[in-house]
Structure formats: structure tokens, C-alpha cells
Amino acid sequence: MEVTTRLTWTDEIHLRNLLGNVSLSLLYKSSAHGDRIEDMVQRCSHQGCTVTMIYVNDNIIVAFMLGNYSNLCENSTELNDSLWFSVQKKNGTTEVETLLLNVAPKISDKQLVGRSLQKDIFLIRLYNNTIYLTEMIAKNLKLDFYGFQKYLECEVFRVEGFKDNLHYAKKIMKAGEHRNRLLAEIRAYKPYADLVSEIRILLVGPVGSGKSSFFNSVKSVFHGHVTCQAIVGSDVTSITEQYRIYSVKDGKNGKSLPFMLCDTMGLDETEGVGLCIGDIPHILKGCMPDRYQFNPHKPITPEHSTFITSPSLKDRIHCVAYVLDINSIDNLSSKMLAKFKKVHKEVLSCGIAHVALLTNVSNCSEVLQDNFLNMSRSMTSQSQVTNVNKMLGIPISNILMVGNYASDLELNPVNDILILSALRQMLRAADDFLEDLPLEETGAIVRVLQPHV
Template sequence: MSAVTSRLSKHQHKMLLSLLGHVRLHLLYKASIHGFTAVAFHNRCDKQGPTVIVAYNAAGFVFGAYTSKDYTQSEQNVSDEEAFLYSINAEGTKTLRVAGIGRECAFTDGKNGPDYGALVFLCENKPEIKSAPGTRFNFQNAELHGEDLTLTEFEVYRVEGFGDLLAKPWRNVQWTAERKQQLMQAIQSYKPDIKTVHQARVLLVGPVGAGKSSFFNSINSLFRGNMTSQAIAGTAGRSVTSQFRTYTIKAGKGGGAIPLILCDTMGLEEKDDAGLDIEDLVNIYKGHIKDRYQFSPSNPLLADAPGYKKKVTLNDRIHCVVYVVDTCKVSLLSQKMLDKFAAIRKKTNQLGIPQILLMTKVDEACPLVAEDLKNVYRSVYIQKKARDLSESLGIPLSFVLPLKNYNEELELNQDTDILLLTAVEQMLNYADSFFEDQEPSDQLELYRSNDPLCPNLINSN
């Protein structure tokens, strides 16, 4: 007899995991094989611990219910604060998670098919559902299942954890006040290897809502000593940042600038005519785009346009590129977005610019990290997401840095600061690699542009 296999596509599987967290799915029951009956369901799904129902219809929706409780046919109403209904739309572009109505039970554990009130499965032992929004769960029929109540398939999976924490962290971090001060001092005293370059220029690149602007605000707050919000950050579906911005960071209120410029851009979007254009990105790399240039995705900047800087030096060029990705959405990166990253990586490599990757929102992605940020390098889930990003984007794992930005806090936190400062330290180290890789002719060109006597000196040699 052939093995029973999941009907979930790879993409649907990733989207479902984005709702469930750091788990794996074990297929228990498949109605087209085992029968569209309550008896078949209970024979295979009772006393299995946390499970997720995955129902399919002809409209292309994948939807169902998760519970952390056992099915036991107890004929009781079961309360489960972790239970939820969900849907993946027909296009596979959006997930919906519907929490239960407060203080109401999650499901009725009877001898019939799974009964969540708002959704009842295997009605009368048929491939059908009953849908009654507002009964224990509120939703709209159109967005949950497209009002198609006939099932083409019905599956149930046991939800298994990967394990909580690694016995040893996969990176060692000193979570001390002394370490924080060491990092701050090292960053403030940094000097590029090329004497005429005074600040490392680092560009942040990533999808909309990944946390690029929030990263700058977090670093600025850290060195300022209190929360700041200079860069506009948000969670809109389209990029909040519409200009190319270069930000300096000051050590304390009224203090001197640290030797780092963080450059912010529009977010990347899947559509070719939306988000940051790759040709504009190349112009940023080469230093041709002025601060506060207003992006136009449909019209990349031309050499004769007002925002184009013709005369550039090594000071104007980007010395390190930092990709920023939301850890919660690693599994949801579409093939189009991965292709866009690959195209950017190719251009960046051609220009010899070092690259690293920041994984933001690690606390939102893993409850164990939310409880204690020091668990970031012991979390099995965070390590897995770092490896997934490394493989899918072609970036070595040693270049991937998990961190948390400041979003809702009113006060600074030492553990958050240490992860942020460690990321900045790596940016400066990689900028050094860029400076060391410059040809002598590039450095002489820099001197020529800054010293009127330099051309004569060069010509005389």
C-alpha cells in the first residue's frame, strides 16, 4: 500500500507554519483515504495532543482549526485559549487567523465530526462543512472559505514541537553591562582604513515592514540614551519610506556623530513596478543618489535628473549592504521576492560590496525569546529560521544576525542593546573589508577629488 501523503503544497505548508510557530506537522488522517466519517476521524485523531485541521475546497481555499487539546469524545464543551480558526486564500498570498470569542468554549468534543461552532466539519459524515460566523468565532464567510461549503479533501495533522532550547547556544554572547560599554566605545572610536573616509556608509535593504527604519531608530535611541523616532516607521502594506535618507547618529543629546551613516530606502515589493527599483539601488551603491531623493518605482533616476549626483567619491559610495528580514515572515517569502533578492545579491557582488543579514522581530517569532531575549541563540526555532534564510538567500550563516528593534518600549534594555550593538560592530567590520579591497587607483581618485594639489602629484609620478 502506498504511503499517505499530504495535499499541502510547499508554499501552503510554509504559510500554515507561519501561524503555528516552531513546529512540525505529522499527518494523522486523510479523508479521501480513510473516509469522510466521524468514526474514521476519531479512530485516528483522538488523544493525539495538539492538532490542526486542514480542509480544502474547489474555490482554492485552505482553512481549518487548531487546538492544543485532545479529542476524546467526552461530550463536553472544551475551553482552549490557544485554539483558532484560520484560512489561506485561494491565491496563497494571505493568511487569516481568527481567535475565539472571549470566555466561550473552543469546540464541542462529541462523537460527531469536529464541532467548533462557527465551523462544523464532516457534517452527517459527508465532505461538507457548516459555517456559522459569530458562534464562538467571528469571521466573514467570503474571507475564510469563499462560501464554498463542499470539501475536496480533509486532513488532520498532529502538531509537534521541535524542542524548546538548545543545550548550548549556537553563538556565545556576553550579556553584561561591561560588554555593552566595550561595544559602544569600539563603535565610537572606529576609524576607516582609508584616512579620507570618515564614516562607514551602510545601506539597509529589505521588504516592506521588515524593520529597516525601526533599526535606525533603535540604534539612534541607544546612543542618544532615550527613545527617539527620527525615521518614519510603520506597518503599512506599502512602503512608509518613500525617500532615500541618510542618517547620522549622535552620542548623547548634542554629542558628536559616531562614524556610521545608516541609509534607508523604500521597501522591496514583489511587483516589478512597486517598491525599490534595482537600477535606483545600483545608483545608491555608487553614491549617485542625493539625500531625500523621492523614489519613483516606475521611473528610475536618470543621470541628467535633479536628484542625480554626478561627482562622487569613496565617501559617497555604500561600504556595506544590510538585508533586513522579519523573522516571522521567513516562511512567507514568495519566490518572486526571493528572485528579487537574488538579483540584488548579484548586482551587489559585482560591485564588491560586503553583505550581512538582520533577522528582526525575534521576540515576536519565538515565545521563548519573548520571555528572555538571552534565549535568542538557544532557540531551536530562531536557529532554524537563520539557516532557512542562509540557504534561500545564499548568505553564509555567519553573516546572519538575529535581533530585536525597539517598537513599544519606553526605556532601553541592556540585552536588546547588546544585540543591536553587535550588529553595528559587524557592519563596521564588513565596511573595513570593503576599504581593504579597494584598488590603489580608487584611493588616489579620492585624494584627487579632495585635494587640488593631488593631481599634480599623481601626474608627476
């Protein structure tokens, strides 16, 4: 009878991504192969790198270790890097935490023990389905238990395709930590001087450039899994036919985050096709309502039944993101470039903040520096960044790069960093716009917000 793992397909994808797109082969399952430490060692010896998974309620505790089980003798004191994960289901999303430990694993008294700094920091007792973790490990993995805990199952997998060192895994672990810092920063963000409760970011770009995919990607990061709320496609004409103002919630049932992404019909080089340039001023000023049906031949007018005649500051666009496929920048036609310049002229006349968002970056790891704090202008992107800078006069610091979740099934922390970094820069640009507004536009708002003395 075939022995199958308790590991779900989606959880396996998470772990494979964290370890560098490796493959996992089940070697040992305690309920099927015996509950003695000798049974585990016999099946897992001379198998190279292994990953041990302990299933505790809805949590999976994962320990990845270099070396063979046959080396775990009674007097073993050799320290090895081990990478630990916790995979937890919370509010309909999967959360992964990581921890790097330097431990000396050994088999002692019929249990698998890990020592660090002359102290046992974990142990696994197969004979009574018990795991022990120190408070330090539990805290770093954000588990709600420590000490001795009963588990449901113990499994060991052979890790195939690993590069014999933890460099990639360490980088992904650091990426996860930086990603979480960005998430926390954006969750805590408040627009400048509380002039508005939510920043409105307008996405403008050619058909198929990735405007709707960027919204989907932002939502995916905050929901913890890939989502596809906005319809996307690869048609030669725009899939988006309505003006959409999307809010993003922090998780499935979480509160709305302090920004909105406004999606438009794609620009087309042919007149009478795609987004009508005459709609741009109305969108920027906040006159266009959500779900307005675009008409490529004529713009919205004040006579339209849902036209917003007296938009407030909260209705206006606070930042414009010009969205371009990084692979198509060098091939923009003169007609398309002329349309972009018309849009940019309107944006400049309104004094609105703006950035460029280059999508479809093929290797996100290559774009980010090792510390994840800055984007490195690699040879594959330098010319495109320079071209956008020359075409639209956008400062290089405001030319951002992302790899949208268009065909991916699972999130990747490096992709997430680029998406969140781009979003953070848009919010910062919007703050600059709000701070630069003339006093006559903001003074009344500030007086209302201030308490009466």
C-alpha cells in the same frame, strides 16, 4: 493623605527592567514616616526583598537587598549579596551604573550600616539626612562624590515578583557592562586606513521588515532613550518614500558617529510597487542624493537635477544589510525572493560587503550566550538562519539578529547588545570592503592623507 514617591515613572521602569520586571510598592518615606531608624524598621520588617533609594541632587543611589529588615540586629555578621545602582541624568539622558557587593547590613548606633571585609563601606543616618559611601562604591557607580553627603530623601520599596535570587539581576548587570564596552568600541572606531570619515550602510528589505526601526533603535541606544526620528508603520505599502541618509550623534548634542544608515523604500513583490530595482546600482555607487523621492515605476537618471554624477568613495555604499523579519522568512514568496536575488546580484557585482539582519526577535536573552560574546543559534532561530544562508549565500557569521525598539518605552541592555553587535559587524564588513579595494581606487586617497616629506 496619600504618600507618593519621588521616583519618576521612567526611572521606575529602568529599575524594574534591571530587577526582572518586578513591581515596587512604597513602604517608607523619610519625610513622611519619620527620620528615625526605628521608624524605617517598623514599616519595612517582614516585607521580604526591599530596595532602598537615596536621592542626592539629580542622582538616585539604589541598594537592593535580600532579606528582612527585622534581621538587622546589632551583632549581625551574615554576608548577603546586594545590588547597587546609580541613576543619573546627564546631557538629557538617563545613565544607569551597577555594582554587586557582598555585605553584612546591620542597624547600629541609630544608623543603617553595611560592612564588607571588616570595614564600613556605607551607612545611612536618617536623623540628619546623611549618606556615607566609600571611594570604591562611588568610582564603580561613577558618582562625582564619596564620603559623607547630604541627601534629599530616603525611600524603601517592597520588591514583588522577585525570584528569590540575584541570577537575573547579575546577568543584566553583566549585560550593562558588555553594552558599555560595545559603545566605547564603536565610539572609538575609525574606518580602514582613514579612506573615508564615515561608513555608509544601506538597509534593504521588504515593506515592514524593520529598516527604519533599526535606524531608530541604533539612535536610541546612543541617545539613552527610545527615539523615533524615522517614520515607521505597519501599512501594506512602504511608509518610507524618500531615500534617507541618516547620521547618528553620540547623545543629543554629541558629535556625529563614524557611520551613516541609508534607508530605502520597502521591496514589494508586485512590479511597479515599492523600491524600483533599477535604483539599486545608483544607490550603491553613491549617485542618489539624500531625500530623493522614490518613483516605483522608474529609476533615477543622470538627468535628474540632484543626481550625483561623479560620486567619490565617501558617497558610495560600503556595506549592505538585507533586513528581514525573522517571523516571515519561511513565507517569502518566489517573486520577493527573485527581487532579493536581483539586488544581491548588483551588490556582488560592485564587490560591496553585505550582511543579513533578522529583526523582531522575540526573546533577545535567548539569542545571546551567557557571556554575551556570541549569538547562540537557538531552536527558534536556527531554521531561519539556515534559510537565509541558503537563499542568499551569506555566511552564518554575518547573519545577525536584533529586537528593534518598535513598541518599547524604555531601553533594555540585552536588546542594546544585539543592536550594537549587529552594527559592529556591519562596520567590520565595511572595513573588509575598503581593504579589498584596488590600489587605483585608494592610492590617490592615501597619498593625499600622507604628510609631505
